[in-house]
Amino acid sequence: MSRYFTKTLGSLEPYVPGEQLKIDSLVKLNANENPYPPAPGVAAAVAAAVPGLRLYSDLSNRTLNEAIAAHWGVQPENILCGNGSDENLLLALRAFCDEHTPLAFADVTYSFYPVLCDLLHIPQHVIPLEADLTIDLKKYCGLHETIVIANPNAPTSLLAPVAGIEEVLKTNPDNIVVVDETYVEFAPAGSSCLPLLEKYDNLVITHTFSKTHNLAGARLGYCIARPELIADMNRVKFSYSPYNVNSMTQAAGTAAIRDEAYFRDITAKLLATRADTTEKLRQRGFTVFDSATNFLFATTDRMPCREIFEKLRAQGILIRHFNAPRISNYLRITIGTDAEMQRFFTVLDEFLAH
Ligand SMILES: *Cc1c(COP(=O)(O)O)cnc(C)c1O
Numbered sequence: 343m344s345r346y347f348t349k350t351l352g353s354l355e356p357y358v359p360g361e362q363l364k365i366d367s368l369v370k371l372n373a374n375e376n377p378y379p380p381a382p383g384v385a386a387a388v389a390a391a392v393p394g395l396r397l398y399s400d401l402s403n404r405t406l407n408e409a410i411a412a413h414w415g416v417q418p419e420n421i422l423c424g425n426g427s428d429e430n431l432l433l434a435l436r437a438f439c440d441e442h443t444p445l446a447f448a449d450v451t452y453s454f455y456p457v458l459c460d461l462l463h464i465p466q467h468v469i470p471l472e473a474d475l476t477i478d479l480k481k482y483c484g485l486h487e488t489i490v491i492a493n494p495n496a497p498t499s500l501l502a503p504v505a506g507i508e509e510v511l512k513t514n515p516d517n518i519v520v521v522d523e524t525y526v527e528f529a530p531a532g533s534s535c536l537p538l539l540e541k542y543d544n545l546v547i548t549h550t551f552s553k554t555h556n557l558a559g560a561r562l563g564y565c566i567a568r569p570e571l572i573a574d575m576n577r578v579k580f581s582y583s584p585y586n587v588n589s590m591t592q593a594a595g596t597a598a599i600r601d602e603a604y605f606r607d608i609t610a611k612l613l614a615t616r617a618d619t620t621e622k623l624r625q626r627g628f629t630v631f632d633s634a635t636n637f638l639f640a641t642t643d644r645m646p647c648r649e650i651f652e653k654l655r656a657q658g659i660l661i662r663h664f665n666a667p668r669i670s671n672y673l674r675i676t677i678g679t680d681a682e683m684q685r686f687f688t689v690l691d692e693f694l695a696h
Contacts, residue, residue, distance in 0.1 A: 350463070357457040365658060369685050371676040372660040374496070374525075374637050376556040378611070378679070380594065381604040384557075387597035391589045399589040406587070409596045410564055414536060419569040422576060423595075425586045427524060427550035427563030431490070432458055433575045434546055434565065438518040439464040439488045446487045448477060450669055452496050452522065471498070475631075475668070479506035483513040492522040494529055494634040497664065497674040501529050501634035504538070511535075511542040518571070520546045527554045527609065528616075529634035536566065543568050546575075553636055555598040555605065560591045612636055616677045622687060623675075626694065637676045644694060647671045657689045 343352070361372065407418040424430040435458050439445050444465035447455045459466045469481050475498045482489055489510060494501040511519050519542075526534045526549075538545055547566040552558035565575065579586060587595075599605075616633060623630045623640055630640040641647060651663035651673060662674040677683070 351461070354460050355457065357454050361660065367658055369659040369678065369682045371637075371678050371682065371686065372662045372674075373558070374553050374635070374676045375558045376553060376608070376612070376636065377677070377682060378556055378608040380556040381598045381601035383597040383601055384594050387593040388590045391593035394589055397589075399585050399587060399592060401584060403587055403592060406592045406596045406599075409599045413599050413602070414566060416536070416539070416566060417569075420539070420566050420572065422565045422567070422572045422579070423587045423592075424563050424565075424579070425583070426552065426561040427522070427548050428454055429583075429586060430548050430563045430565050430575075431455070431520070431522070432462070433578045434518070434520050434548070435459070435462055435464060435488070435490075436578045437571075437574045438520075438546075441465070443517070444487045446482060446485050446489045447491070448495065449667075450475060450495075450498060452492050453664075453666075455490055471668075476500055477502050479510055482510045485514055486517060487514075488517050488520070489514060490520040490522060492524065493535070494525045494533075496525065496635065497637070497639055497662070497669065497672070499525075499631050499633035499635045499637060499639045501533055504533065504535055507535050508538055508542075511538060511545055515544060518544050518546055520548060522548045524548070524550050524553055525635035528613065528636050533634065539566065539568065543570070546571055551595055551598060554609070555595070556608070557591075557594055557598055560594045562587065562591050562595045612677055615680055615683060618680075619675070619677060619683050622683075626690070637674055639672055639674055641672045647673050650690070650693075653693045654686070654689060659686055659689055661686075 403423045406423060407421040410421050411418045424433060431454065435445060441463055444467045445459055446467040446469055449468050449470045456466055467487055472478055477495065479502055493507065507521060521535050523534055535545060535547060545567065548563065550563035551560065620630050620638060627644050628640045628642040630638050648663055651661060654661055
């Protein structure tokens with residue numbers, strides 16, 4: 343830190359993303375990226391956007407918002423796009439929290455939430471998950487605080503019922519409840535809170551193209567909410583980064599989300615690989631949570647999880663290990679292609695056998 347860095351952020355601990363090692367034949371199962379390429383129409387759509395790069399991108403994101411709205415059966419006025427979900431979370435917290443309006447969230451959840459609170463000087467109300475790492479949503483009822491719930495949760499991969507979230511919305515009528523549904527399209531049908539949008543004006547749902555639509559590098563996420571809340575977040579957006587989604591990303595996202603057949607196909611493949619991987623890990627003595635996401639959360643007493651992580655890494659297989667309270671003996675394993683999972687098991691079996 344230089345002596346010029348603002349003292350008000352002196353204690354800021356930035357988020358640590360999954361590492362991006364650049365080596366050949368790396369098997370990258372550490373950031374929940376989708377293992378399949380973007381939909382076939384994306385390359386041409388991006389190429390077609392290039393001549394228009396002379397101009398600023400469409401401020402209203404009209405075509406993209408329409409495509410996202412069609413995917414979910416809502417109106418374009420319900421959508422706000424951002425430079426990744428991480429930016430949308432920032433917009434939402436900036437709009438709906440402040441020094442006097444804390445943010446409540448779980449102790450084991452997406453670790454970007456506390457970082458954003460530190461950055462924005464928002465007090466944190468951290469609510470521990472249960473002993474089995476499930477969430478007791480009753481603890482979020484009647485809090486009178488802004489709330490963010492990742493559902494399904496990361497890194498636990500567990501899904502909470504919509505009925506529980508509805509109680510949280512109902513009992514916090516004067517506060518926003520953000521439901522981070524990054525992984526909901528890997529969960530059983532009917533897991534999204536979207537139907538609650540008609541009944542509750544305090545719901546903000548966040549999504550990203552990074553995990554479900556194979557575009558992590560394009561940086562594109564979106565919120566779904568009532569138009570009044572979208573307008574609130576736009577006030578913040580237009581105060582610091584009006585052109586936050588570039589033209590190539592708008593084109594890529596539109597092409598990706600319109601290709602429903604490709605999305606269904608790769609999602610089905612991923613879920614089959616998830617079932618297969620879960621079973622194989624259990625056969626090897628791992629305890630694996632029932633995942634509603636594109637990753638598995640697992641533990642074992644055959645070897646310390648930190649050591650498994652390091653041994654895999656030495657062989658070019660990256661998974662995620664968190665040096666964090668309660669979960670330091672767990673591993674988070676992103677579901678890759680069948681070939682990648684096969685390589686994972688080959689290496690795992692080599693050192694577990696010894
Ligand atoms: C990956 C992830 C995000 C961030 O998505 P980006 O659009 O890539 O910024 C947000 N929330 C959760 C729970 C995630 O796992």
